[in-house]
Amino acid sequence: MNFASDNAWGAHPAVLAALASCNEGAMMGYGADPVTARAESAIRELFQAPDAAVRFVATGTAANALVCAQLCPPYGRLYCHEDAHIQTSECGAPEFFTGGAKLVALAGEGGRLHPDALAEAIRRGAGGGLNGGRNGMVSITNATEWGTLYSPRQVAALAELAHGAGLALHMDGARFANAAAGLGCAPAELTWRAGVDVLCFGGTKNGAMAAEAVIFFDPARAEDFDYRRKQSGHVFSKQRFLAAQMLALVEDGLWLELGALANAKAARLAEGILAAQGALLQPVQSNAVFAAIPTDAHARLRAAGAIYHLWPDKSAEGLDPVPLRLVTAWNTPEDAVARFCELLAG
Amino acid sequence: MNFASDNAWGAHPAVLAALASCNEGAMMGYGADPVTARAESAIRELFQAPDAAVRFVATGTAANALVCAQLCPPYGRLYCHEDAHIQTSECGAPEFFTGGAKLVALAGEGGRLHPDALAEAIRRGAGGGLNGGRNGMVSITNATEWGTLYSPRQVAALAELAHGAGLALHMDGARFANAAAGLGCAPAELTWRAGVDVLCFGGTKNGAMAAEAVIFFDPARAEDFDYRRKQSGHVFSKQRFLAAQMLALVEDGLWLELGALANAKAARLAEGILAAQGALLQPVQSNAVFAAIPTDAHARLRAAGAIYHLWPDKSAEGLDPVPLRLVTAWNTPEDAVARFCELLAG
Amino acid sequence: MNFASDNAWGAHPAVLAALASCNEGAMMGYGADPVTARAESAIRELFQAPDAAVRFVATGTAANALVCAQLCPPYGRLYCHEDAHIQTSECGAPEFFTGGAKLVALAGEGGRLHPDALAEAIRRGAGGGLNGGRNGMVSITNATEWGTLYSPRQVAALAELAHGAGLALHMDGARFANAAAGLGCAPAELTWRAGVDVLCFGGTKNGAMAAEAVIFFDPARAEDFDYRRKQSGHVFSKQRFLAAQMLALVEDGLWLELGALANAKAARLAEGILAAQGALLQPVQSNAVFAAIPTDAHARLRAAGAIYHLWPDKSAEGLDPVPLRLVTAWNTPEDAVARFCELLAG
Amino acid sequence: MNFASDNAWGAHPAVLAALASCNEGAMMGYGADPVTARAESAIRELFQAPDAAVRFVATGTAANALVCAQLCPPYGRLYCHEDAHIQTSECGAPEFFTGGAKLVALAGEGGRLHPDALAEAIRRGAGGGLNGGRNGMVSITNATEWGTLYSPRQVAALAELAHGAGLALHMDGARFANAAAGLGCAPAELTWRAGVDVLCFGGTKNGAMAAEAVIFFDPARAEDFDYRRKQSGHVFSKQRFLAAQMLALVEDGLWLELGALANAKAARLAEGILAAQGALLQPVQSNAVFAAIPTDAHARLRAAGAIYHLWPDKSAEGLDPVPLRLVTAWNTPEDAVARFCELLAG
Incomplete structure (x- = not known):
């Protein structure tokens, strides 16, 4: 009777099988392997996003914090819910990876950011001069840390506010599969069609050993992202083993x-x-x-x-x-x- | 009728005179000059702290953020009031200088941290495992950002909590002169005797052009601080001009x-x-x-x-x-x- | 005929088998699992270092850069060979993780630091005041990036210099197995007995999928290291799968x-x-x-x-x-x- | 007989007089004062650069390191001479401010970067994949740390290489006045007309107390620079006193x-x-x-x-x-x- 966390459990047999199936022989390292190419392709197809840039890392904290660094300057204000994983459970990873961003944690029922609270915070950020930092980015989690869900419409309302202020919208999807299953809506509908710019698509809690995909729906936003991955030690030399995990999950709708x-x-x-x-x-x-x-x-x-x-x-x-x-x-x-x-x- | 800020005004004539009086001739740079030595000595005397280590910088943000980096690790939790200058008005300087610390901003009447809120936050930090970061340090402002004051007794209550958890207590004294004048108590009484470990003793708002003193009551806490000052561009080559300003203010009780x-x-x-x-x-x-x-x-x-x-x-x-x-x-x-x-x- | 790198190849079957063998059931996450405990214990035994602190990460860059952050302050001088992996091939990871350390890259035949060069560099660092930063740490790689080896005696000569200046000695052992096999000497002899303070013991190039062990021979040096791992996204929730890889390699001398x-x-x-x-x-x-x-x-x-x-x-x-x-x-x-x-x- | 440094000497009387002359009354802080406006304007005129963005800081290390952060990403390669002040004498400030950039220090006669060495280094950087980091920026010092000078033609040769690779060229002009006087050429000729993108125009060694101007010849490059200044504690509340120093130097050709x-x-x-x-x-x-x-x-x-x-x-x-x-x-x-x-x- 272990209900401590969904990461207390091992990996799905298909994930282990996928590792074994790509183990033979030599492949070029650091992502230049065919397994990575297939996994990227499968994810693009799943999200109906043929141009998306897809990258793999091993942990959710890495995925989130790297995206924060990509979207928010060191002097930026990063808007999130006060119970967001990036605020409460990543040991300051967003502050470290961004080089100093200020997380502005907002209250909101059920773990969800409310558009009014976000609008007010963005307004304050815009009017605060140098003191409070520059408006930086917006991050939401779906499923939320309280197990609740944002509907596509709720996501879209936040995306509109973010984009109206020139800010990108990040979705921490450590439990994206649970959200999609719960809402019964297509991945595209819940993400880029609703205005999400970058999704951290969680594999670990879904049945992988340790694998997450970062999906940049606009590939231009992924520029130099690989340098950040490398500089933070998150590029695997044998990357096929990261990609294979995600491939096993994504193929056939597992x-x-x-x-x-x-x-x-x-x-x-x-x-x-x-x-x-x-x-x-x-x-x-x-x-x-x-x-x-x-x-x-x-x-x-x-x-x-x-x-x-x-x-x-x-x-x-x-x-x-x-x-x-x-x-x-x-x-x-x-x-x-x-x-x-x-x-x-x- | 300018009531925008106390930094909207110029410097006291004694401060300008002090600059002129130390301008002649060559002196060794970077603090190895006699003006610096005299200013340090005068401050130690004022605070009845003969062993204190005293350092000079030009801005309050620099003073505060450098002290944060000195006292709090990159993965630390830094407890302060939600309206603290370091939280609202330094553009993420503490996050930047520490390399990622998490500011944990607490509510509290009149701009003052309440011991119960601090105790509860420290307790949570201690019990949070890796997720929330390690308990790092405590920072208070006196006079507060709301113009109110901590009495020595109120400071001592917070210091006791901090020290009980192994944390240092920093006081942002950008308006320390106003606090001391308002309370009518000796500098020592309001600081190290009440448990303050490091004071940023503000000169700029008190009548200097741009000068602050950082006072480490336990000189061991100042170890390597000069490297941090240097690495962040806060060591003046002609440091006599920083020190002279503080000397002018401290001498004769100005x-x-x-x-x-x-x-x-x-x-x-x-x-x-x-x-x-x-x-x-x-x-x-x-x-x-x-x-x-x-x-x-x-x-x-x-x-x-x-x-x-x-x-x-x-x-x-x-x-x-x-x-x-x-x-x-x-x-x-x-x-x-x-x-x-x-x-x-x- | 692929001779591009030893990381172009997959994992040893025993490593894959180890993953499968620990997949069943729920275990506490983040390292509080029995596989981690066994792997730590096996490594301590292998190194005849019963008190050592052992930590697991997935990549060599992560292992090295985290150790740099642990041993060298942001304003420190980090001495290494000019062809060291940390200098040429980690995209600035040491600079990023330390928060600004200066890598001082020294020439040396065959990829090996020469004691004279190190002694001279340390002397300069000690005499350079604030400008050049404070002497921070020493890092060597064994086997080196040129495939050559340091003997225990050569390591000891460098360790003596480092320790004489109060600096820790790190060994990047991405190919430690090749070094130990080449020299035919015991792990302890090549590391802590020769003065190595922290070893990054590489698994990935040795036959793992993605696993490295960081070994702190003095466990006091590991203090707070887990916070750094967490803040940089290198703590695995399902850490059993990292530990199992190292365990498979270490057990039975594989x-x-x-x-x-x-x-x-x-x-x-x-x-x-x-x-x-x-x-x-x-x-x-x-x-x-x-x-x-x-x-x-x-x-x-x-x-x-x-x-x-x-x-x-x-x-x-x-x-x-x-x-x-x-x-x-x-x-x-x-x-x-x-x-x-x-x-x-x- | 003090020949230790040009910063061993005090300020020019005109600089002190300028401080006194702007001391009266209240002015808006943080740069929104008329003295700042006049100083910016005088510098733009001096450099025949009516569109340039001008910013003031108090130290040369701050000026240089802030510009590095502005022009070079955390994962960037920063090309400079091996004896450059940013490499030898700023205690890792560029690494700290950029958040991890790798300084690639090149040999060169007389303290000057040689175009061939720069071209080769840029070529290697471009071909190095993720390992070595991305080509970031180029920095030169004029007058150099060896007291020698780059002619406009020599600057232009380096600028051409930098720009050809999409990199900005920074000039550390801590002793720019000495260079301009030595070469007998106009400030514009030695900077933007030769391809310099950003100049740190030194006041401190030239006769100020503590003042430097950062000149972005293309104002678009200054975007968000003030946030960086603020976050690093380099925005003066009473900025008139920084600006006045530079104004005194620039006016009338002093x-x-x-x-x-x-x-x-x-x-x-x-x-x-x-x-x-x-x-x-x-x-x-x-x-x-x-x-x-x-x-x-x-x-x-x-x-x-x-x-x-x-x-x-x-x-x-x-x-x-x-x-x-x-x-x-x-x-x-x-x-x-x-x-x-x-x-x-x-």
Whole structure:
């Protein structure tokens, strides 16, 4: 019963198979290999974006922070939600990679930036002279850190504001598969058609070992990006092994299937929580469940070895009800979900 | 009637005289001159800190950001008030100089960090693993950006929390003279005796052309600081001219006299505002006045050429009453103050 | 006939098997997994360094640059060979990760730093005041970028100089296995017993997909290193897959066996070159061969599809004889080596 | 007899007078003052560059490093002479401000970059893929660190190479006045007409207290430069005092007069050295003299209190003849020059 994170689980067998299948023989390094070419091509096709520039890195923090450096100057203001991964969970990576950008963290219900808050922040940035830094970029996460989703229309509203101020819109898609599965809309619809300029398309939480794709829908925005990857140690010499992971996920729609599987398990947890008089702290729209459960249920679950994070942190221990976060993966065992619900029901 | 800022005014004649008095002849550069030695010595004496290491730079942003780099690692969490100058008005200088530190900006009444908020933030930082970065340092401003003051006791409460977590306490004293004059307490009492580890002792707003002293009460904390100054272009070859400015202010207590003069003018403005049915948005404890005045009074003042900032920015234009900030300097003309009050009274 | 680089080849089957063998089930992320613990332990044992701190990253550039940031301040002088990988081939990664360090690149025969050159550079650094930066650290590569080796005695001479000036000694061991195999000495003898403080122990070129271990022989030097890894995007959530690769190499001595295999192939190439009247530009001591071959032999080889780099770059095309670099891997096919030699002989 | 540096001397009386003359009253801060406007205008006129963007900072290191950050990306290769101030004497400031650029230091007679060396370096940079970083910018110093001069034609040859590769050309003009006086050519001829894109026009060594102007001949290159100044603490709130210094130098041709005065004194020293059988190590073309003098002359001079640097550093003590550097300023006393020559002659 491990609900700590979707990255607590291993890789999908197809990903491992893909590694083995491209292991033979010599290939040119650093991305000049046929596996990379195929993976790039498959992603462009998936996103109906024949001109997009696609790059691979191994971690989500690398993907996000490199994009921040690409889109935001050192003296820029980077607008994001106050609970954004780049703000709370990357140890200052955006500040480090950009060389000093100021993250301007905005409140917003359900982990989503609200257009009014963004508009006001951009207005202040524009009027602040040198002091506050220059308006730099906008970043959103979909699925959000609270498991909720931005619809294409909601993305478009933010994109319009960003573009109106000359700013690029980045989407942290560490759980993009869960978002796409949850919304039931095409990747293109949720990204470039809605105004997203750069997507970090997460593989790791979706079933890869360690692989993410950075997609620049306008390839001009990718200029010199490879130098940044190299300078930060994120160019793999044997890059075929990064690309192969993404290829395995993207080919034949595996990514979306896995995203839907994870979401379904979260939905089942949510049902169990409601049935047991627990409360959902956020609508459950993807593969994360934020809930508050009775103290005795919590005690039963812990006693039975259930693993999950109290939320926002351990200081929640002792509260009644107990706030917590549950995250499911495509391979979270069905019986772990069932057992969790049983224990919860008491 | 210029109340835009205390840095809108020139230098005290004693400061200019000091420049002229040390201009003759050759001296070794980069701080190895007798003027620097005398200024350092005078500051150590003023602060009753015979072991302190004293360094000179030309701007407050340089002083603060260099100290941040000295006290906080690139992956550190830097705790400050959400309205701190380092957070709102230095264009990301702390992020740039530290190489990526995360400013954790906390709310707090009157521009002051509250011990409970700091304690909670430090607790979260300590429990956040790698994600949120390591607890790094604490920075406060005295006088605050809202013109209010920390008493020695209030400083000590924050210092105790910082030190308890192994963090150094920095005081941005861009308006330290106004704080000391307002509180009527000795420099030592307000700094190292209360637990301040490093003070940026502002000269520019106090009557210098462009000079600040960085005071490390524990000289071990100044190790390698000169390399940072050099690498950021803040070592003056003819450093005598920086040191001379601070010397002129510190000798014979001029700094405190000028701080008191500025404060007195702010106090008079505050009286005038209250007399004219305006409201003070913050207690007036140093040389800044935050007030809301009737729209018609604002119109009369603007028509008469009064210069001041609406607060927090121009978007306040049209509000009734009009929120604004007035800042006084030692040499704000008495009649400008009087005229302001008259116009306000209508 | 691909002799472009040892990273042109895939992973050893044991490495792929190791990934599969740890794929099942949930494990805590970010290094708190049993595979990481076992890999760390195996490396400590291999190096007879029970107290060493071991960390895993995916690329050699990341390993080296992170160590530079750990050992050298932003204003430090980093002494290395002028052909060191960190100087020529990491796109400024050391400068970026350290936040501004100055690489002081020294000449030296065969890719090796000479003690006299290092001593002189350290002396200058010590006497240069603020201008040149502070003496920071020393970095050497073993096997070197020219395929030559430092003996333990040679390492010790440099370590003595570094330590005498208070500087740490880093060894870039991207091809450490080839060095150890070539010298026939124990890992401990070539590293901490000779004074190496931190080793980047390369897995990728040795037979991993993408894995390197950073070994801090004094664990105190590893303090906060994980924050740096995290801030630069080099902490893997599913770290088991990094650790498993290194574990597969280290267990049962596979690493050394593979290093010896690669070396043997380089030796055979060298014999073939000498037999064909080519010249060796450097002694062949590990798995790289720098040679000059007749123009017609070069033409024959290219026509037959042989892949290798002219040296130092393409501008060597047209020279007679043609200078080039050949690098072998454990799995460079025997017949490729044989065919190369035949074609060379004409 | 102080010949240590031209920055060992104070400011010209006209500079001090300029400070006093603009001290009265309130002015808007951060550059929005009339003194700044006048100084910018005077510099544009002097350089016959009506569209140039002019910015003021207090130190040469700040000027140079900020320009490097403006012209060279973090992953860029910055070509300069191996004895360039930015390479040897700024403590890694260019690396810090750019966020990681790689300084590629080239040999060249008399402190001057040679076009062939630059062409070769640019060619290598262009062909080096990601490893070596991207071609970034070119920087030269005039007068050079060896007191020699680039003629407009020599500058143009380098500019052509730089521009041909899409790189901007920066001139460090810490001693630009000495260069212009030595060459007898107009400022425009030596800069933008010869292809210089950005000039750091030094005031400090020319007679200011601490002031430099950065001149972007194409104002588009100055975009966002003020954010960089601000973020690095180099925007003065009372900027009138920076601008006034440069204005005093530029108005009425004082800068050129002072440059010529300093050069004349160096010329007299050179004559004295030759007369006394000393050797000039470089042609004396500006205000620096590199010479080797007999040991006994050196002893006499030291005994008489003469101050100068042995070259390249103290380790030259004991050599015979003794290599040294002498730098003159506009106000180096005539009798100090005469006395030096007398003592030298014995």
